[in-house]
Amino acid sequence: xxxxQFPSKVQSKIQFLVVFVSLISILTGISLAAHADxxxxxxxxxxxxxxxKDSLPPFGYVDEKSRDIVGYDIDMAKAVAKKxxxxxxxxxxxxxxxxxxxxxxxxxxxxxxxxxNPERAAQVDFSHAYFLTGQKFIVAKGKVxxxxxxxTARIGTAKGSTSEKNxxxxxxxxxxxxxxxxxxxxxxxxxxxxxxxxxDEAILxxxxxxxxxxxxxEIPDLKISDEPYGxxxxxxxxxxxxxxxSTLLEMESSGDADKVFAQWFGPNSAAPLxxxxxxxxxx
Amino acid sequence: MxxxxxxxxxxxxxxxxxxxxxxxxxxxxxxxxxxxxSFFLGLIIAVMKMSGQRFVRAGASVYLxxxxxxxxxxxxxxxxxxxxxxxxxxxxxWLNATNEFEFIAATMALTIYTSAFIAEDIxxxxxxxxxxQTEAGFSSGLSFLQVMRWIILPQAVRMxxxxxxxxxxxxxxxxxxxxxxxxxxxxxxxxxIESHTLKxxxxxxxxxxxxxxxxxVITGLMEIYNEKILKPRGAQA
Numbered sequence: 001x002x003x004x005q006f007p008s009k010v011q012s013k014i015q016f017l018v019v020f021v022s023l024i025s026i027l028t029g030i031s032l033a034a035h036a037d038x039x040x041x042x043x044x045x046x047x048x049x050x051x052x053k054d055s056l057p058p059f060g061y062v063d064e065k066s067r068d069i070v071g072y073d074i075d076m077a078k079a080v081a082k083k084x085x086x087x088x089x090x091x092x093x094x095x096x097x098x099x100x101x102x103x104x105x106x107x108x109x110x111x112x113x114x115x116x117n118p119e120r121a122a123q124v125d126f127s128h129a130y131f132l133t134g135q136k137f138i139v140a141k142g143k144v145x146x147x148x149x150x151x152t153a154r155i156g157t158a159k160g161s162t163s164e165k166n167x168x169x170x171x172x173x174x175x176x177x178x179x180x181x182x183x184x185x186x187x188x189x190x191x192x193x194x195x196x197x198x199x200d201e202a203i204l205x206x207x208x209x210x211x212x213x214x215x216x217x218e219i220p221d222l223k224i225s226d227e228p229y230g231x232x233x234x235x236x237x238x239x240x241x242x243x244x245x246s247t248l249l250e251m252e253s254s255g256d257a258d259k260v261f262a263q264w265f266g267p268n269s270a271a272p273l274x275x276x277x278x279x280x281x282x283x
Numbered sequence: 284m285x286x287x288x289x290x291x292x293x294x295x296x297x298x299x300x301x302x303x304x305x306x307x308x309x310x311x312x313x314x315x316x317x318x319x320x321s322f323f324l325g326l327i328i329a330v331m332k333m334s335g336q337r338f339v340r341a342g343a344s345v346y347l348x349x350x351x352x353x354x355x356x357x358x359x360x361x362x363x364x365x366x367x368x369x370x371x372x373x374x375x376x377w378l379n380a381t382n383e384f385e386f387i388a389a390t391m392a393l394t395i396y397t398s399a400f401i402a403e404d405i406x407x408x409x410x411x412x413x414x415x416q417t418e419a420g421f422s423s424g425l426s427f428l429q430v431m432r433w434i435i436l437p438q439a440v441r442m443x444x445x446x447x448x449x450x451x452x453x454x455x456x457x458x459x460x461x462x463x464x465x466x467x468x469x470x471x472x473x474x475x476i477e478s479h480t481l482k483x484x485x486x487x488x489x490x491x492x493x494x495x496x497x498x499x500v501i502t503g504l505m506e507i508y509n510e511k512i513l514k515p516r517g518a519q520a
Contacts, residue, residue: 010503010506010507013499013502013503013506014499014503016499017495017496017499020495021492095478096474096477096478099477099481099483100477100483119479119480119481120481122481123481124481154382156465159462159471159474159475159478160474160477160478161478164475164478165479175382177385177465178465178471178475179463179464179465180463184364184463184464187364188364188465191364191367191375191379192375192376192379193379193384
């Protein structure tokens with residue numbers, strides 16, 4: 001009878017692995033006691049920490065002159081901080097890390113072009129929708145008339161967004177390439193590595209406006225989904241959800257919401273859009 | 284503060300398990316191809332660096348300094364996005380049409396990056412071989428390349444095995460950077476699962492375990508190769 005005799009070093013590696021795996025399984029079985037009152041903490045420390053995008057005009061980007069992060073999302077954050085009477089601290093997040101940052105308590109709110117959907121709503125709480133847009137494509141001018149034209153195309157987007165999922169549903173044969181962030185997807189489009197860049201129209205408009213050869217590209221009227229943006233809050237923080245929702249509703253009734261929209265998406269902005277929505281109480 | 288219920292069922296079944304497995308497969312492909320290529324490229328660079336020709340030596344030095352002293356992420360972006368400006372338009376079109384350019388660019392970056400470190404490891408292995416052997420080879424009428432091929436490298440590479448294991452382990456883990464250009468390897472898939480399910484802890488714990496097992500397998504294989512194949516041969520010689 002033969003048996004495989006591992007060298008002793010290999011044997012000790014196998015032992016180590018067994019110990020490590022059991023350690024992980026013990027650790028993950030434990031869930032520590034909960035402590036849940038972000039609203040109280042925010043008031044106590046006098047600062048509201050909000051996760052925002054910092055390279056996504058006009059929602060959140062670094063202003064060239066002031067070096068501050070500005071945008072539509074930032075104005076929303078300011079309104080919430082003002083309502084609470086606390087200072088505002090902005091923390092840049094990406095599509096991929098915004099939910100872990102929220103669940104680990106690194107940020108109190110995420111206002112970062114976050115689409116509300118049922119899967120996400122099972123993990124975090126959402127405010128009423130504060131912006132409404134739809135998912136479209138940037139493509140070379142004149143190349144794409146119907147969705148079929150993109151049937152087997154290579155399509156770029158950013159990681160961690162709902163965009164990739166929507167494409168997989170509406171264009172199952174297309175190849176989706178998820179880059180780290182939108183600017184790289186746009187670069188890939190300009191170099192012919194992908195035939196389209198897809199995400200929410202409001203973001204696309206901002207990206208197109210910044211492209212150096214923007215007259216060669218367009219956003220055809222092909223919408224594959226509705227994307228309502230919500231402010232994300234850690235699950236179970238009802239107090240904070242109520243404050244955020246009442247802030248949003250007050251902004252709508254006072255006309256501030258209209259003003260903020262006009263500032264970033266109005267006719268004189270880089271990415272003009274029509275305001276086709278009102279912030280209303282949901283559920 | 285931590286109040287988190289781990290839910291393994293979701294990611295270890297059906298679609299998401301499939302994603303993890305396909306990510307693992309791509310990581311294995313990326314790591315294996317780059318390992319083999321970087322080993323041979325490293326050998327060539329090491330020999331060039333020790334050559335008697337001044338220009339060959341200088342070329343190898345420039346290669347080593349540039350590759351070792353720039354971040355791998357920048358090199359990946361360079362091969363993927365930067366190559367566009369350097370190559371003729373027809374090549375770019377062809378590369379884009381292959382549908383595999385992401386994988387090719389990532390493999391190139393990983394191979395070139397790792398080869399520089401391997402070359403230095405091999406060179407220190409060569410330095411451990413007594414100089415007299417080279418001289419004896421030359422006086423027997425062998426050329427520089429023959430001396431390297433038949434006398435020095437077989438011994439030097441054997442001595443280089445432990446540092447080579449390190450380079451291969453680094454390579455296997457560095458391959459995760461390929462996700463920045465859309466190569467759907469293990470870390471990319473873990474992120475995808477996170478963004479679809481928000482089960483980031485589970486997805487990344489699973490990915491971490493897979494990387495750990497992968498690293499231990501690489502170490503184990505090299506260990507077995509060393510103990511079972513190299514050592515007995517060395518004893519006979």
